[in-house]
Amino acid sequence: VPVPRLGLLTYAAPIGIRLEPGMRVLAPLGARTITGCIVDVVEEAAPVDGLKTILRVLDEQPLVPADVVKLAQWAADYYLCGPGETLAAALPPMARQRADAFKRQRVARITPEGAAVDRGSLTDKQRAAIALVAEAVDGVTLRDLESRQVTAAVIGGLAKRGLVAIERETVDRDPFVADEAGVGEAGATEAGGHAHGPGASGSPFDVEPTTEQRDALTTLTGLASEQAFSVALLHGVTGSGKTQVYLRLADAVRRHGRGVLLLVPEIALTPALAALVRRAFGDRVAIQHSGLSEGERHDQWHRIRRGDVDVVVGTRSAVFAPLQQVGLIVVDEEHDTSYKQDESPRYHGRDVAIVRGREAGALVVLGSATPSLESFQHAQSGRYRLLTLERRVLDRPLASVSIVDMREELAEQGPDVVLSGRLRKAIGQRLEAGEQSLVLLNRRGYATALFCRQCAATLECPNCSITLTVHRSAARARCHYCDHEVRVPERCVSCAGEFLEYRGVGTERIEAEIRDCYPDARIARVDRDTVRRRGAIARVLRRFARRELDVLVGTQMIAKGHDFPEVTLVGVVSADVGLGVADFRAAERTFQLLTQVVGRAGRGARQGEAYIQTLYPNHYSIRHAAKQDYRAFYDRELEYRRSMHYPPSLSMVSLVVKAPSPGQAIADAARIARQLRHAASSFDVLGPAPAPLSRLRGEHRVQIFLKGTHRAAMRQAVIRALDAHRDLARRVTVDVDPLSML
DNA sequence: AGCACGCCGACT
């Protein structure tokens, strides 16, 4: 049942009804009627006491394929959430709705008392109302009564006196009956709706593969043809043509009659890829991502279920797509953190993909220029097959990268410097030459904080332990966690001082700086603030690809997988943004982001150049990213993780306990930690300690970490600890294999 | 007294 933290429930059903895993049923749950999904069927010779009986079977055939039901169950066990939560991810959008979503109406009926009452004792309005109710044999809905000038107040008064009865009734109407009839090709959206990405049209197979690509393909098609489970890590530098390998491999697999799942971090950010896949496989492709409307998602899901497609492109939830005979699962940019869902069910799309591949006997290909330490370690140990693309297509050189020491810039130009002289000059040169530039700063807004020079107070969020970010164009200061916002104050809110200072820069400020510097440049900004609306990012990227823009300023959104041949300059305003975070993955994230964004330069005929501004020019993640030296970074980072006992040398589970006060949060967490320590023989329990974001949306947060090599033991301990403290269960968030320490 | 609101436990 679609209820968080609730395990599998057992219901009775009459003998003789066809029941199979994957079928949906209507069942009573407490006072409600809900739509559940059958996970298992057990036959009993005699009736079992204490079970409620399912009300109705909604499907004649399993809606969710049996293997996907099993996969969802595995994910629920592994990630410590309710099976209904993972199963919900596997169901088509509209089937997720509760039975209550069948229109529920309030119906009034006459009672014996009401029929017998002396109508002379009633008011005019009551008399009119009771007359209407009495003449309707099956009762009359309150909505109908209202349209006949009988207000809810009048009918409520009659109900209170027991003269009419009001009941909630579900309208018996299965939304799928209507849908199934109408499922047509209308759902075959135009490759995500926004087709033309940069690059050429025509079949992607027209391009001749490089020698390296050919070698990788030979190995991969070999592995795929074995029709047995294996995992390959395709480590290819930026611009080496990994997509080309995926597409050709996918084509080979589907020609052998097996299905292909292509998982990508966020299609909405890379509309070009969707278009490419579309051109490669035509209408044998389905697309699944959150940018589609409910109706579109529903249609795409059913196209897959019916077997109308053999290639599915989608974001993490597509790992549960109802595709049959899966022979290949590709996880593109496997290191990308958006594969991990940041709300329950907190599953990792890549890791679920590997389990699905194992169960299906499929080849799983993980691709990245900057593999996660987890994946690369498995490749090193031989568990995954390692394939490497070391050269760019057409042997184009990687960008030449310069690290700009901002300490020197500060010394020379004063504390207000944002763009170094070198980066500013480089942008100017590109404008002169008619070439394009990307400028990255992974932080949105104009300023990160508003600081009072008189009393040293900083404008903070009243609900969260964080400073408000200044968005100047909106003249608002906003919390990026709870969305609380205020007008930017003219005077300090604590001392009324009038000398307020903007501290810390964001993309909005960078855009303004570049405009100041180069008033004629055509500049656009890409971050969550500017591309909130559907299709907005595709529009900007398209304009950039058509060279209607000279400079693109943005957050990590501009670093992801885009292929702009005319970009010859990449500037990173501050490589340090992610390094300050209290997270053992800070260096890895910084390395990945820098490598990815630097890889956007020089993908066309002209050599690319990049500038990375930093206050830590000797930090290893910056140095190795500048050289695009993944191996050096990996060796160094792995050593750090080993010595500090962090993943991938062991596994972690994070628990966050929330409470209305800090003391309460600590006390509650301490109870759970005690219980965990009690069970801890093979793992360590760290904490409780205030979480880095100690207050969020008005709640105080305290953290506990489990660290160990035996995940099952840790999961077991968490289950038992939460079982022993049922009263706290709702206040605790459990994250298995957390990607963030926040 | 009557009820709005929030918290908590239960849901097969």
Place this chain on the structure above:
DNA sequence: GTCGGCGTGCTC
């Protein structure tokens, strides 16, 4: 997620 039960605190 959401319902019912129950306690607290407020209004008439």
